[in-house]
Amino acid sequence: MATELKLKELAKKEPLFTSGHRLCAGCGAAIVAKMVLLAAADYPLVLANATGCLEVASCIQDYTAWRVPWIHSAFENAAVTLAGVETMYRALKKKGKIDREIKFIAFGGDGGTYDIGLQSLSGAMERGHDLLYVCYDNGAYMNTGIQRSSATPLGAETTTSPAGSAIPGKLQRRKNLTRIIAAHNVPYVAQAAPSHWADLMKKVRKALAIKGPKFINILSPCNRGWRTRTDDAIMLSRLAVETCYWPLYEVENGVTKITFKPKEKKPVEEFLKTQGRFKHLFKPENEWIIRQFQEEIDREWERLQKEETLYS
Amino acid sequence: MARVGAVTGNEAVAEALRQINPDVCAAYPITPQTELMQRFAAFVANGKVDTELILVESEHSAMSACIGAAAAGGRVATATCGPGLALMWEMLYVAAGMRLPIFMAVVNRALSAPLNIHGDHSDAMGARDAGWVQLWSENAQEAYDNMIQAVRIAEHMDVRLPVMVCYDGFIISHSIQRAELFEDNVVKGFVGEYKPLNPLLDLDHPKSYGPLILPDEYHEYKRAQHEAMTKVKDVVLGVAEDFARISGRRYGLFEAYRLDDAEVGLVILNSAAGTAKDVVDAFRERGVKAGLLKPRLFRPFPYEEVAAALKGLKAVAVLDRADSFGGYGPVFMEIASALYPLAERPVVINKIYGLGGRDFLPDHAAAVLNELVEIARTGRVRVAKEYIGVRE
Ligand SMILES: Cc1ncc(C[n+]2csc(CCOP(=O)(O)OP(=O)(O)O)c2C)c(N)n1
Ligand code: SF4
Numbered sequence: 001m002a003t004e005l006k007l008k009e010l011a012k013k014e015p016l017f018t019s020g021h022r023l024c025a026g027c028g029a030a031i032v033a034k035m036v037l038l039a040a041a042d043y044p045l046v047l048a049n050a051t052g053c054l055e056v057a058s059c060i061q062d063y064t065a066w067r068v069p070w071i072h073s074a075f076e077n078a079a080v081t082l083a084g085v086e087t088m089y090r091a092l093k094k095k096g097k098i099d100r101e102i103k104f105i106a107f108g109g110d111g112g113t114y115d116i117g118l119q120s121l122s123g124a125m126e127r128g129h130d131l132l133y134v135c136y137d138n139g140a141y142m143n144t145g146i147q148r149s150s151a152t153p154l155g156a157e158t159t160t161s162p163a164g165s166a167i168p169g170k171l172q173r174r175k176n177l178t179r180i181i182a183a184h185n186v187p188y189v190a191q192a193a194p195s196h197w198a199d200l201m202k203k204v205r206k207a208l209a210i211k212g213p214k215f216i217n218i219l220s221p222c223n224r225g226w227r228t229r230t231d232d233a234i235m236l237s238r239l240a241v242e243t244c245y246w247p248l249y250e251v252e253n254g255v256t257k258i259t260f261k262p263k264e265k266k267p268v269e270e271f272l273k274t275q276g277r278f279k280h281l282f283k284p285e286n287e288w289i290i291r292q293f294q295e296e297i298d299r300e301w302e303r304l305q306k307e308e309t310l311y312s
Numbered sequence: 313m314a315r316v317g318a319v320t321g322n323e324a325v326a327e328a329l330r331q332i333n334p335d336v337c338a339a340y341p342i343t344p345q346t347e348l349m350q351r352f353a354a355f356v357a358n359g360k361v362d363t364e365l366i367l368v369e370s371e372h373s374a375m376s377a378c379i380g381a382a383a384a385g386g387r388v389a390t391a392t393c394g395p396g397l398a399l400m401w402e403m404l405y406v407a408a409g410m411r412l413p414i415f416m417a418v419v420n421r422a423l424s425a426p427l428n429i430h431g432d433h434s435d436a437m438g439a440r441d442a443g444w445v446q447l448w449s450e451n452a453q454e455a456y457d458n459m460i461q462a463v464r465i466a467e468h469m470d471v472r473l474p475v476m477v478c479y480d481g482f483i484i485s486h487s488i489q490r491a492e493l494f495e496d497n498v499v500k501g502f503v504g505e506y507k508p509l510n511p512l513l514d515l516d517h518p519k520s521y522g523p524l525i526l527p528d529e530y531h532e533y534k535r536a537q538h539e540a541m542t543k544v545k546d547v548v549l550g551v552a553e554d555f556a557r558i559s560g561r562r563y564g565l566f567e568a569y570r571l572d573d574a575e576v577g578l579v580i581l582n583s584a585a586g587t588a589k590d591v592v593d594a595f596r597e598r599g600v601k602a603g604l605l606k607p608r609l610f611r612p613f614p615y616e617e618v619a620a621a622l623k624g625l626k627a628v629a630v631l632d633r634a635d636s637f638g639g640y641g642p643v644f645m646e647i648a649s650a651l652y653p654l655a656e657r658p659v660v661i662n663k664i665y666g667l668g669g670r671d672f673l674p675d676h677a678a679a680v681l682n683e684l685v686e687i688a689r690t691g692r693v694r695v696a697k698e699y700i701g702v703r704e
Binding site for chain 2: 046059060061064067068069072074077080081082083084087088089090091092095098100102120122126
């Protein structure tokens with residue numbers, strides 16, 4: 001019997017991602033990991049982690065914050081490392097050496113997922129391994145000191161896309177990885193955010209109940225990189241959803257469903273102005289970036305709604 | 313009863329893999345390895361093995377999948393060569409650092425640029441410091457025998473390290489040779505059941521593989537890895553002894569061919585050693601005391617034993633099928649290191665030969681032996697390192 005998705009019930013469960021890790025105070029990744037594992041806690045689990053903030057801060061020699069078997073092999077290969085584990089599981093199960101129903105979850109940051117790890121993720125999705133890949137997207141390479149990744153939003157300042165007098169931050173749009181993985185025609189792909197915890201946990205549960213490759217992209221505010229206060233993660237996550245910068249939706253067997261529709265879609269400025277990384281965008285000469293940003297959001301939101309009506 | 317067959321090196325090693333029947337195998341095609349994995353895939357497709365085959369999207373992923381699978385707790389194999397091995401480089405260190413007993417065929421091939429798919433040892437030599445045990449093979453028979461022994465060496469409780477079995481691309485992988493192949497049950501008995509150590513899939517005893525290790529412990533981990541390597545020699549010899557019992561074929565850390573009373577000698581790896589042995593015989597017939605040393609275990613390198621085998625010689629030429637640009641060839645550096653502690657040691661010279669599949673001919677071996685005879689007579693070295701068989 002799965003634990004009900006009610007705060008009272010969930011609060012009784014022992015977290016599988018424990019306190020004592022060394023992520024920054026208020027880090028979104030810690031919240032995401034905790035929520036995902038809380039949602040998955042009724043299953044026997046084996047985890048893999050890509051190199052990045054979540055990994056280096058959670059398993060430092062002699063200590064670990066994970067109460068489940070866990071493997072980190074490198075930055076770019078969490079998906080295929082776990083695919084190897086999952087394949088051995090099938091091999092040993094076939095031979096009768098294991099009889100438990102184990103679920104496999106990989107965690108990777110946006111850098112380790114959108115960029116250097118895309119090939120290994122794509123391969124694992126295409127081959128149909130029975131695992132869930134969770135990308136915690138904080139929009140930059142945070143562990144190496146806030147360098148731009150292909151998930152970094154347009155106009156954002158990072159240490160390798162600094163806002164200078166000639167170039168105002170990152171000039172390229174972010175890669176839409178959720179769509180790319182959906183295009184692999186895997187059974188389940190979703191986008192989630194920690195502000196909408198029930199939605200997030202429902203998606204994790206749904207994913208784990210499905211056989212085959214699953215992918216959930218979860219927004220993961222980072223106060224260091226986003227230049228915000230330490231206790232802003234949930235507020236920022238909510239703004240990202242309400243501005244439709246980070247729409248919550250799922251694609252199940254090719255069918256798109258938006259899982260949360262803001263009553264009123266807020267302008268993107270509301271999300272941008274909360275963060276130091278976008279400060280320079282509010283200078284008159286950079287107004288075009290905000291305009292372009294808004295257009296992007298509108299287009300994607302329109303497209304998602306259209307896709308949804310296709311199937312309704 | 314063993315079957316005697318005419319097989320290519322790839323065919324022989326595919327047979328070995330079939331008989332070993334690993335739990336998981338990852339594969340990615342690259343010439344001249346491709347044929348090996350095609351053959352193995354056919355075994356999987358026809359139910360001749362129980363192996364779960366993972367057809368990955370790159371060699372980097374092949375090794376990553378092997379790492380996950382081996383950590384999970386089962387027997388794991390793969391194969392590659394040249395650029396494929398180079399793409400695995402980062403993960404080779406991870407496999408060794410996690411002490412995972414993966415075994416891999418490396419069908420030696422040159423590295424780009426320029427692009428070349430032929431036999432040369434640059435690939436495995438580039439990986440020699442990754443913490444893998446390396447066995448080298450002169451022909452299809454040795455590749456087959458080494459592959460079977462590799463399983464026992466890798467999984468030995470004193471070792472628990474990955475092993476690569478090297479054999480020359482095309483020269484061995486694609487040419488048909490006579491080989492004795494075991495009956496399936498003999499191999500099955502020899503490799504035995506896999507004994508998992510700290511399997512990730514043991515949920516009741518959760519393990520963490522690959523944590524972050526800071527300067528206060530990393531150094532110790534690496535020393536521990538070296539210490540595991542120091543135990544490999546004994547295990548290799550022990551496994552070889554057991555292997556002799558089932559095959560009648562004796563393997564050591566290296567092969568000493570007519571070295572006992574030799575005055576001049578060649579050191580040479582893999583297939584070219586076969587050619588060179590004929591030339592050594594011809595020189596012996598002419599009354600020249602020639603010999604040859606063919607390393608088998610290249611990592612860990614058996615320095616003392618090699619020194620003991622070469623110490624009575626007057627002049628030695630080390631032939632390398634790989635180079636270290638701006639330095640000596642990799643085998644030369646090991647031989648020089650082995651001989652250095654001796655009070656009286658042979659003169660040693662280095663020849664680079666056969667890069668990118670260039671033929672190594674009996675004339676080349678003869679010329680080098682003649683040069684050694686001259687060095688032994690005069691004590692004078694013309695040139696310490698030289699490319700042979702090059703067109704001027
Ligand atoms: C092959 C390789 N290249 C680069 C690095 C350095 N590196 C480690 S973590 C990291 C960034 C991680 O960023 P991301 O995946 O977004 O996770 P985050 O740190 O933001 O949690 C980089 C570049 C590495 N470990 N390996
Ligand atoms: S830098 Fe950002 S992502 Fe990394 S631990 Fe700190 S808050 Fe979390």
